[in-house]
Amino acid sequence: MKPIERPRILLVPYPAQGHVTPMLQLASALQLRGFEPVMVTPEYVHRQIAPRIEPKSGIICRSIPDGLDEKEPRDFFTIEFAMENNMPVHLERIICSFDEDGGVLCVVVDLLASWAIKVSKHCGVPVAGFWPAMLATYRLITAIPEMIRAGVISEFGIPQHQGKLCLLPNEPMLSIEDLPWLVGNLAARKSRFIFWLRTLSRSRTLRWVIVNSFPENGDEMIKQQRKSVESPPENPPHVFQVGPLSCHSGSKNPSFWEEDRSCLDWLNKHKACSVIYVSFGSWVKPLGEEKLNELALGLEASRRPFLWVVGPSWQERFPIGYLGRLAGRGKVVSWAPQMEVLKHEAIGCYLTHCGWNSTMEAIQSGKCLLCYPVAGDQFVNCTYIVNVWKIGVKIDGFGWRDVEEGVRSVMEDEGEMHQRVMELKARVIAKEGSSRAVASLTAFIDDLQ
Numbered sequence: 202m203k204p205i206e207r208p209r210i211l212l213v214p215y216p217a218q219g220h221v222t223p224m225l226q227l228a229s230a231l232q233l234r235g236f237e238p239v240m241v242t243p244e245y246v247h248r249q250i251a252p253r254i255e256p257k258s259g260i261i262c263r264s265i266p267d268g269l270d271e272k273e274p275r276d277f278f279t280i281e282f283a284m285e286n287n288m289p290v291h292l293e294r295i296i297c298s299f300d301e302d303g304g305v306l307c308v309v310v311d312l313l314a315s316w317a318i319k320v321s322k323h324c325g326v327p328v329a330g331f332w333p334a335m336l337a338t339y340r341l342i343t344a345i346p347e348m349i350r351a352g353v354i355s356e357f358g359i360p361q362h363q364g365k366l367c368l369l370p371n372e373p374m375l376s377i378e379d380l381p382w383l384v385g386n387l388a389a390r391k392s393r394f395i396f397w398l399r400t401l402s403r404s405r406t407l408r409w410v411i412v413n414s415f416p417e418n419g420d421e422m423i424k425q426q427r428k429s430v431e432s433p434p435e436n437p438p439h440v441f442q443v444g445p446l447s448c449h450s451g452s453k454n455p456s457f458w459e460e461d462r463s464c465l466d467w468l469n470k471h472k473a474c475s476v477i478y479v480s481f482g483s484w485v486k487p488l489g490e491e492k493l494n495e496l497a498l499g500l501e502a503s504r505r506p507f508l509w510v511v512g513p514s515w516q517e518r519f520p521i522g523y524l525g526r527l528a529g530r531g532k533v534v535s536w537a538p539q540m541e542v543l544k545h546e547a548i549g550c551y552l553t554h555c556g557w558n559s560t561m562e563a564i565q566s567g568k569c570l571l572c573y574p575v576a577g578d579q580f581v582n583c584t585y586i587v588n589v590w591k592i593g594v595k596i597d598g599f600g601w602r603d604v605e606e607g608v609r610s611v612m613e614d615e616g617e618m619h620q621r622v623m624e625l626k627a628r629v630i631a632k633e634g635s636s637r638a639v640a641s642l643t644a645f646i647d648d649l650q
């Protein structure tokens with residue numbers, strides 16, 4: 202085998218923007234620490250990101266086919282089918298292709314892509330799990346066996362009670378309907394639950410899990426959970442909280458779509474703290490057309506300037522004449538340079554679906570949030586934003602009154618919410634927080650080598 206200058210680490214994200222972004226950030230951080238990161242993504246993701254990754258970043262991109270019809274839209278279940286049935290053989294081929302060229306030190310696998318744990322183990326390569334979201338949601342998934350035992354959910358993941366529960370020690374009350382797999386109709390909920398059971402079973406033997414969360418009381422949480430589990434696994438994985446990953450490297454990570462930078466010029470024309478930024482991440486579909494139209498009218502009626510990210514196919518579904526009526530007061534773009542937007546002084550509040558990356562970017566930019574969680578982990582993130590950190594408020598609908606009252610309580614807050622977000626930013630992003638995250642990543646690397 203040829204000696205290798207930099208030990209090689211393969212990274213396999215779940216193929217969606219909110220997962221690829223933190224995995225690329227991890228790849229940059231590993232590259233800076235002397236590794237050769239190789240990102241393995243399906244062709245349709247590779248086509249979007251590979252040309253936008255600067256060669257000097259040292260990140261290598263490899264693509265694999267997902268076997269799906271190019272023209273078919275990809276949703277949770279089609280992606281799951283492709284991951285389980287079509288992609289394993291291609292990842293195995295890539296891992297084997299390095300056999301004569303220094304091999305692979307480790308494969309970092311997004312836990313939502315647990316199919317790759319199976320493949321890597323089969324190839325005899327060590328695996329580290331990666332959780333791109335908050336530690337609390339990882340803990341919810343690992344607490345599934347306890348929840349079944351305690352009768353909180355059925356063996357199919359269906360809630361057996363209603364109302365609020367403290368599902369985990371040291372954590373805020375959550376509504377039982379906030380469990381991440383409770384999306385869609387009964388059949389969809391059961392299928393998503395099976396997905397999580399499979400993930401849990403495959404990740405049981407992992408030695409390491411890297412979490413894109415910041416270490417606020419995190420270590421204590423993990424100890425508490427171990428104590429509360431009746432029969433904990435022999436060697437539970439060592440959890441490394443390395444977040445926010447965006448703090449480890451200054452490099453800008455590529456988006457799947459072209460950023461419309463004209464929105465920055467538009468923001469320059471607005472007064473400080475006057476604009477509502479609206480974005481539901483990369484995944485608008487679960488919001489649906491009816492809600493989209495309701496929000497369009499709610500924002501129009503609010504008479505405040507707003508900048509809204511809506512993909513082209515969804516813009517076609519706006520009420521007739523909507524975009525023409527906005528006359529400069531509202532700007533709609535297909536994709537924004539979100540971090541620059543959030544940092545802009547004109548932004549007074551961020552109406553968000555509470556995706557984890559967006560939540561951390563808002564904290565990093567010192568912006569308060571107006572929350573409308575839609576699916577998955579977003580309800581738990583929202584609980585932390587509203588009830589634990591108290592840096593945002595939740596709205597339950599998009600009617601004129603919901604939007605106006607929500608926006609007013611964030612934008613016209615007496616300063617307490619803003620003070621809290623600045624304090625949180627200082628704790629998790631500034632020196633102390635980021636040095637803890639760096640130490641955590643270093644501890645993972647030391648254990649790996």
Ligand SMILES: O=c1ccn([C@@H]2O[C@H](COP(=O)(O)OP(=O)(O)O[C@H]3O[C@H](CO)[C@@H](O)[C@H](O)[C@H]3O)[C@@H](O)[C@H]2O)c(=O)[nH]1
Nearest residue numbers: 218219333334482483484510536537539556557558559579
């Ligand atoms: O115009 C835009 C809109 C978004 N973004 C970026 O896209 C990412 C979106 O990530 P996130 O906020 O996490 O949302 P999703 O794409 O919806 O992420 C999925 O993955 C996350 C991490 O697991 C989960 O927390 C979410 O619930 C899940 O929907 C962020 O980095 C944004 O900066 C842009 O760059 N420009």
